[in-house]
Amino acid sequence: MHKENQPLVFELSKEGRVGYSLSELDVPEVELSSILPTEFIRQEEAELPELSELDIMRHYTALSRRNHGVDSGFYPLGSCTMKYNPKINESVARFPGFANIHPLQDEKTVQGALALMYDLQQQLVEITGMDEVTLQPAAGAHGEWTALRMIRAFHEANGDYQRTKVIVPDSAHGTNPASASVAGFNIVTVKSDENGLVDLEDLRKVVGSDTAALMLTNPNTLGLFEEHILEIAEIIHGVGGKVYYDGANLNAVMSKVRPGDMGFDCVHLNLHKTFTGPHGGGGPGSGPVGVKTDMIPFLPKPVLVKTADGYHFDGDRPQSIGRVKPYYGNFGINVRAYTYIRSMGPDGLKAVTENAVINANYMMRRLQPYYELPYDRHCKHEFVLSGSRQKKLGVRTLDIAKRLLDFGYHPPTTYFPLNVEEGLMIEPTETESKETLDAFCDAMIQIAKEAEETPEIVQEAPHTTVIKRLDETRAARHPVLRYVKPTETAEI
Amino acid sequence: MKHRYLPMTEQDQQEMLKVIGVSSVDELFADIPEKVRFKGEYHIKPAKSESALLKELTQLAKQNANSDEYISFLGAGVYDHYKPVIVDHVISRSEFYTAYTPYQPEISQGELQAIFEFQTMIAELTGMDLANSSMYDGGTALAEAGMLAAGQTRRKKILVSEAIHPISQDVVKTYAYGQSIDIVNVPLKDGVTDLEALNTLIDKETAAVMVQYPNFYGQIENVQAVSDAIHAVKGLSIVSANPLALAILTPPGKMGADITVGDAQPFGIPESFGGPHCGYFATTSKLMRKVPGRLVGETVDEEGRRGYVLTLQAREQHIRREKATSNICSNQALNALAASVAMTALGKKGVQEMAKQNILKTHYAKTAFEKAGFKVPFQGAHFNEIVVKVDGSVEAVNNTLFEKGIIGGFDLGKVSPELQGHILIAVTEQRTKEEIDALVQEMGALQHA
Numbered sequence A: 001m002h003k004e005n006q007p008l009v010f011e012l013s014k015e016g017r018v019g020y021s022l023s024e025l026d027v028p029e030v031e032l033s034s035i036l037p038t039e040f041i042r043q044e045e046a047e048l049p050e051l052s053e054l055d056i057m058r059h060y061t062a063l064s065r066r067n068h069g070v071d072s073g074f075y076p077l078g079s080c081t082m083k084y085n086p087k088i089n090e091s092v093a094r095f096p097g098f099a100n101i102h103p104l105q106d107e108k109t110v111q112g113a114l115a116l117m118y119d120l121q122q123q124l125v126e127i128t129g130m131d132e133v134t135l136q137p138a139a140g141a142h143g144e145w146t147a148l149r150m151i152r153a154f155h156e157a158n159g160d161y162q163r164t165k166v167i168v169p170d171s172a173h174g175t176n177p178a179s180a181s182v183a184g185f186n187i188v189t190v191k192s193d194e195n196g197l198v199d200l201e202d203l204r205k206v207v208g209s210d211t212a213a214l215m216l217t218n219p220n221t222l223g224l225f226e227e228h229i230l231e232i233a234e235i236i237h238g239v240g241g242k243v244y245y246d247g248a249n250l251n252a253v254m255s256k257v258r259p260g261d262m263g264f265d266c267v268h269l270n271l272h273k274t275f276t277g278p279h280g281g282g283g284p285g286s287g288p289v290g291v292k293t294d295m296i297p298f299l300p301k302p303v304l305v306k307t308a309d310g311y312h313f314d315g316d317r318p319q320s321i322g323r324v325k326p327y328y329g330n331f332g333i334n335v336r337a338y339t340y341i342r343s344m345g346p347d348g349l350k351a352v353t354e355n356a357v358i359n360a361n362y363m364m365r366r367l368q369p370y371y372e373l374p375y376d377r378h379c380k381h382e383f384v385l386s387g388s389r390q391k392k393l394g395v396r397t398l399d400i401a402k403r404l405l406d407f408g409y410h411p412p413t414t415y416f417p418l419n420v421e422e423g424l425m426i427e428p429t430e431t432e433s434k435e436t437l438d439a440f441c442d443a444m445i446q447i448a449k450e451a452e453e454t455p456e457i458v459q460e461a462p463h464t465t466v467i468k469r470l471d472e473t474r475a476a477r478h479p480v481l482r483y484v485k486p487t488e489t490a491e492i
Numbered sequence B: 001m002k003h004r005y006l007p008m009t010e011q012d013q014q015e016m017l018k019v020i021g022v023s024s025v026d027e028l029f030a031d032i033p034e035k036v037r038f039k040g041e042y043h044i045k046p047a048k049s050e051s052a053l054l055k056e057l058t059q060l061a062k063q064n065a066n067s068d069e070y071i072s073f074l075g076a077g078v079y080d081h082y083k084p085v086i087v088d089h090v091i092s093r094s095e096f097y098t099a100y101t102p103y104q105p106e107i108s109q110g111e112l113q114a115i116f117e118f119q120t121m122i123a124e125l126t127g128m129d130l131a132n133s134s135m136y137d138g139g140t141a142l143a144e145a146g147m148l149a150a151g152q153t154r155r156k157k158i159l160v161s162e163a164i165h166p167i168s169q170d171v172v173k174t175y176a177y178g179q180s181i182d183i184v185n186v187p188l189k190d191g192v193t194d195l196e197a198l199n200t201l202i203d204k205e206t207a208a209v210m211v212q213y214p215n216f217y218g219q220i221e222n223v224q225a226v227s228d229a230i231h232a233v234k235g236l237s238i239v240s241a242n243p244l245a246l247a248i249l250t251p252p253g254k255m256g257a258d259i260t261v262g263d264a265q266p267f268g269i270p271e272s273f274g275g276p277h278c279g280y281f282a283t284t285s286k287l288m289r290k291v292p293g294r295l296v297g298e299t300v301d302e303e304g305r306r307g308y309v310l311t312l313q314a315r316e317q318h319i320r321r322e323k324a325t326s327n328i329c330s331n332q333a334l335n336a337l338a339a340s341v342a343m344t345a346l347g348k349k350g351v352q353e354m355a356k357q358n359i360l361k362t363h364y365a366k367t368a369f370e371k372a373g374f375k376v377p378f379q380g381a382h383f384n385e386i387v388v389k390v391d392g393s394v395e396a397v398n399n400t401l402f403e404k405g406i407i408g409g410f411d412l413g414k415v416s417p418e419l420q421g422h423i424l425i426a427v428t429e430q431r432t433k434e435e436i437d438a439l440v441q442e443m444g445a446l447q448h449a
């Protein structure tokens, strides 16, 4: 990676340079002031940069070299399923017939796009075991919130206005409680037991006639399968609540068990994780939601339907929660997910899960002698180690993560889930080879040794990156969230 | 199973299972209750080879009329604009698109700096103090602005102009219901928000007013008057703005807006059947700690070198959990990058030239329609859209245009009963004079037929 700082694009700007090519205006030029009242005419120009095309390309190329992606190297970021992003997906999403179509075009003129969406919905119905799927939500958290809004609508349609509580395990991802709160619910946290699973005793204590839903990911964020899932579902259904499946971890169970068969009433998927989105540096994603029959009336509008004369959007859904997103979801991401599913087929998706789970268990067993493994049982697609042993030596999980950067790896997810001290959450995915896993394990083992013998090497890491550890406290105390052009007085 | 994405060989698998200490893969799934275990394979289509799939999907894509092949006058929130070719080359660099949220700043400086630049460009265009690093889209960004305002003012009523995109209004309503916020519509007068009606609707319970700039009907709202009215009761002024228009229109930040949101789709982002686009969220320093989503801030490393990090994370769901005011996590980062590259390529002068072409070509179209005898009901200042009255049904007009290779405008009768027979025409810099003339002529021929 480049060591020198890359200037900001604004600092590279020089008055008079251009990086664009617009056609000449071919209609009569008239004074803006003759068609716009002066109070609407901007007085100060927006300070956007001025660069030539090559300088722009060099700038962003330099930035890209200061960035690590899956194509750069191993990226075992737990809970994020950083698998390979197939290149065919990128080509297909850019076909003019997919990229350059307008969402408000006459349905007759976009039947190919609608057919793809419909088929994707059908495939996701089969994969999740639900009865219907909407592609509208833009990401995982958006899907969670959509489903919770539907759960609320479902209860209210039954006259059940007292169901104000959503139960969330202490190991849940932060979006779960946040989505429930934005959907208007109060949150009740349920503890994990000594096996890292939902504590059934505790669950029985917190459920009641005010329970709207339980949110669960299975396998949970420790990578462990909630083996009492049928009992859990029974407890919630017994009091009239709904069971919600956070599909962030679906990579662990494809073709092995379906949320719909485990007793879940609704589910969101992260197409940017399990179905190769890609992750885009933090999005865009896609978070379809699947539901069982009794919740279909509440799906967001419009609903895509198939009739004898083709595909249509049906907006006549009186019980729908309404729209959750303009138009029909992140279509471009859905095209990529569809391409992926069609590239893998049924046997491929089964192999995906099996290989992902083998990879995770293999790494877990290789690393177990060197790091604390809080829950010693077969994991699914990911596992969580604790840096508690190293912490006693003065080396924190943060240090271990930073030291991994020196080996060219993106570190695992750290300090999550919250119920593991100094957590290191490792998700290799199925697209990584044994050689890659071995090399990463060797690095982790070396770091464990360093923690014992030369802890300062770990504590002072990273040593090879373009920049050292950054002062996050300063960033938060004195926020600088944008560039400001230095004024002449400031330069003096 | 041999597949190009799956490197595990038979031999690998044997060796790995041995280390794990199991004799079969199935043992790793033994904790799934037998009763619900899925047997066999999914009933989905069989896998296709790379070239066979490419062929099939090429055919499927061809069934869609696209704006490369058709001349499009359809806007209504999503536009066919000039996309500098360089944009796609930058976002195709896989160091960007195969990364995730920049949690590890030492190996994510590229993404972080690009976002910091995006935040700056959006703040510049909107005239606001700061901007976040993207929302899902303009509609959900507007809804989040409403929730922020309700939380900030502890009030539960929001006034929404009827000239806000009807689809965005729907999204706002869905979010508002979850938060028990009342949405009250402000009616229109001559295609813009009726300021008199607004003044009678505003009261001490009003958290915010939302207007769109330029509005759904292409008209330019008097944002300053709206801000003054809501500020009189200490509520917030929320503006949904087309960022391209802001290259030549007075920015909301100079007209009292407390929050400016919108979609950066006009900057290098394909229409893509409505998504993914790129919502943005810009506001004042005062509301900085209430902003939803990610913020990138500047700082220094241990050796004093300038660098960038995700900051003010105490606002966010992964720290605050149920106390978070927004649940957004993954956003539209790659499209924020695309928009940044487009804004950089267009630059300070290009955005103005492009915006100006939109306004002048739309003005030309308006004059041409009026000359041809069409009624243009709203005569206020416009950006790149106008409303035109046609005889008979818009659907019939659009069907005929389509046969001539033209994607016509949006049928306003679909969203407003009073506007039956009215069409919303968008004219971007992409449309030539000949194309505009052809549109007017074809529509004129229909009227006199």
Ligand SMILES: Cc1ncc(COP(=O)(O)O)c(C=O)c1O
Binding pocket: A079, A080, A139, A140, A141, A142, A173, A175, A176, A217, A221, A246, A248, A249, A270, A285, A287, B328, B329, B330
């Ligand atoms: C377990 C879990 N749930 C939900 C989410 C939220 O998904 P998204 O970031 O797409 O909103 C994530 C991802 O970060 C996750 O790991």
